[in-house]
Amino acid sequence: MSVLYPPKGDDGLRELHKRICETPITLHYKHCLIFYLLRDLSPHYKTSPEWATQFASSVHLETRFWTFIEGIWELDHLQFDNAVGHLTHPSIIPTFPDEILLTLVNRKHHQLSGMNETDILPLAYYNCVKPPLTTDAVRQPFVRYLAARNVTETYYWIRARPEHEHRQLLEALVEQTLDHRAWGGGEPNEIDIIYPREEKALELVGLPFSEQEEEWIEIFLTEGKGRTLKGAEDTVLMRKLAIGSLQSFATGKGKQGKAHHGVDWKILKDGVKKGLGPRQGEQGFKA
Template identity: 50%
Template sequence: MLTPPAMIDITEFNQVFTIPPDHGYGERLYNEISRNRRILEKLFFDRLVEVLKVNTANLYPPRTMQDLRDLHYRIVDSEIALHNKHCLLFYLLKDLSPSTHTETELAAAFAHAVHLPAKLWTFLEGLWALDRLQFQTATDYLTHPSLIPTFPDDILDTLLKHAKEEDARLALAYYHTVSPPLKSVEVRDRFFKYLADINVTEAFYWARARSGEEHRHLLELLIQQTLHSFAGEKRAARGVELVDLPLSEEEEEWFEAYLIEGRGRLLHGARDTVMMRRIATGRLKEAVRDGGVKGRKYDDVSWEVVKDGIGRGLGPRKDEDSFMEV
């Protein structure tokens, strides 16, 4: 059975990589890893060696057995903690484990032999699964309660950008479990758009919990995402949810400023949304006096017809500045 002995010297290549000469990476595995790197833009193995400052000299993935030997040497000869060397070697053995056909997985046998802490083992299984685009498996590992979040924004961003439609909720599960700090504005906005696509109201309250300019920016992003991302009945339903949000007075000002004067004025249905909001909140006088919406018809009904009907209902009150709207 091709498993490491109970006690091994990790500086000895043959004690770590107990594999036959023809069981290296091979062309198929090399191409798969290279393809995944192009998809993800950066592997989590790349992030590990970058953080640990191990100079792998672009040896991963190794094309030949000699490349693997050189990579092993660079890891064990680096000035990093022993457990970090174990982590990098474990990751490499994960690559090779499926090809060895042993009774015990090669990486698992190594982890036992070097007494790799369980939380590091779990973490590495998660990162390796991410690099193999196995997002459900990765999330199961990376949301384990024993883990101290590492690369949390990068992990969330990877799930947001690459998890397939059937795994769309994985990013939300990871966020709620790990609470990544969202230090990157790009990652924060990508997560917020994702949240807005799932639930307009939940996204609204998430934005409200942020402070100052960030709050306003996210509210504008919510409006943009709601009016821009979908079409047909789904956009209409989300639009209704948007105009029914319990906006504060300040948020109301931001809402109208964005859609009437700001960048949101170019969005499809921008002024229609303002009009709907005014009617939904009982600001009927403002709705009647709004000259920004024209006679475009929806199911043979135009805004001019709607405003005319509201105006007749208000009677002379529509011209009274003191009219109290409810």
């Protein structure tokens, strides 16, 4: 069927129509396909009501099918606002929800979409339809989209997901927060101004990670893929300070780094060591 669409000329359209009619599928599925085709043709032939509407009414196509196909047609034609309005209608049974969500999240790659992280359409669709997110192919882009909007809310969203997903989703959250490429280059965009990268990073190090999550993230930032991220070592050290793991902070690998207002990591470590005094040797000591 894919080689016949879009049809080339009148003969192509007749052949496609014939194939649809002869295909051994339920009648209402055939009606849906023909409705989609007529929706393609309607803008070129001004009739009132338009051909697609006339057809749907004449064959008594159920509202839920009519609404869904309308939404899919608008999604295919990059009319995203209208598409989400139809695809979240309470009358329809969610169909291909993961694929639709992925299309909404990835539409930023299309030059005509004008999407950035301030757009709410993927979140609106997710909240209305609750797609299952059955594969990494949809989970990873969606968690990155969420993290660009709100680090803390994304963390609690991850905690509510099935346990076997937690580690990979947490790593995606950390990577999205620290990777400068997530914000693009050049002039700061709208999301940078509303929700600055520095604010996201500070929010990340203050999250209430469990011991298991703590271990996963430290491994990710010191041994895993995240070790190449800008600020990976800084994040690990900041986290140790944030949770009061002073012994681990003071005895960890040295990092000189750039001084800010005359203070660098070496000076901070020396200060912590002096403050710990005889407690330096106490394993697991926390403030």
